Amino acid sequence: MALFPRPILINGATHSAQQFRMLVRDLANGAEGITQGDDLKVTQRGTPGGGVSVDDGSAVVRGRADAFQGSYAACNVGAVDVDIAATGGAGRSDMVILRVEDPDYEGSLDPETDEIAYFQVISNVSSSATAIPDGRTGIPLARIDIPASTSTITDAMIVDLRQVANPRRRRSVFTQSPASISTGIGSSTSYSYFSTAAGWNIAVPDWASKVIIKIDVSPIRYDLGNFWGRVVATFGASLATQYITLDDNQGSGARRIPAIIADTLTVPSGYRGTTQLLRVRASGLDAGQAGRIYVDSGTTLAADVQFEEDPR
Secondary structure, three states, X not given: OOOOOOOOOXXXXXXXXXHHHHHHHHHOOOOXXXXXXXXXXXXXXXXXXXXXXXXXXXXXXXXXXXXXXXXXXXXXXXXXXXXXXOOOOOOEEEEEEEEEOXXXXXXXXXXXXXXXXXXXXXXXXXXXXXXXXXXXXXXXXXXXXXXXXXXOOOHHHEEEOOOEOOOOEEEEXXXXXXXXXXXXXXXXXXXXXXXXXXXXXXXXOOOOOEEEXXXXXXXXEEEOOOEEEEEEXXXXXXXXXXOEEEEEOOOOOOEEEEEEEEEEEEOOHHHOOOEEEEEEEEEEOOOOOOOEEEOOOOOEEEEEEEEEOOOO
């Protein structure tokens, strides 16, 4: 095949369907999958029965019959019911896919009368399958792991296989330097926030599925005695990172030791499109200890926060 002599879009020229499919491929960076995290989700029917429901949404599907087939843009408006056959004496796994069957490359469908893009069930796939088991053009949406003698499909049987074609990401770095020394922490096993480190109010994107947080507290000031405790960050009212343990036995002299807090957290639906406070707090693990920890004007707190989009 030669170079397309009339690139898209040239006024007065005729462009083939293949050229537009190649344009879709280029715009999608060669990727395929759903467009946004909540597109084409497979769930049980409103009243569970012998099938599933595929939510609305859109996707890009890469053609597999030819290297220069390009990619297809498919869209589903409204939920669609897809039937799943009942099992007999043995369990079975089925895969629900978004299938594209272009008669220019495979099959004999008529684009004027037939559905070229449709939801298809591939029956009896491996119970660990995450990809379409053959070379057909399509993207996997879900695997249905059906127990023996079952005719009603529930959410507990559905394994989400969707991938976002080009997931959105947003990364920001926030810094803070306390103006003065904080109240010492260590006399209680209950958490307290560092009083002079107010934290950061962070806008959560309305598409975020997870957030990766890394906070450097460099350095923490230790004083008055040995210290055993932990430090953690909270994000909003319901999320907290994995705590880290602080264990220092250098005695009563002042010293400075850096700490790093990091975790990956699932973003609750109620957080999306809101602003949430990210803040560091600590506690002792021995209420009788003499040691205390502080942040002060010699401390910098740096928060690296990355939101990512995943299927949800």
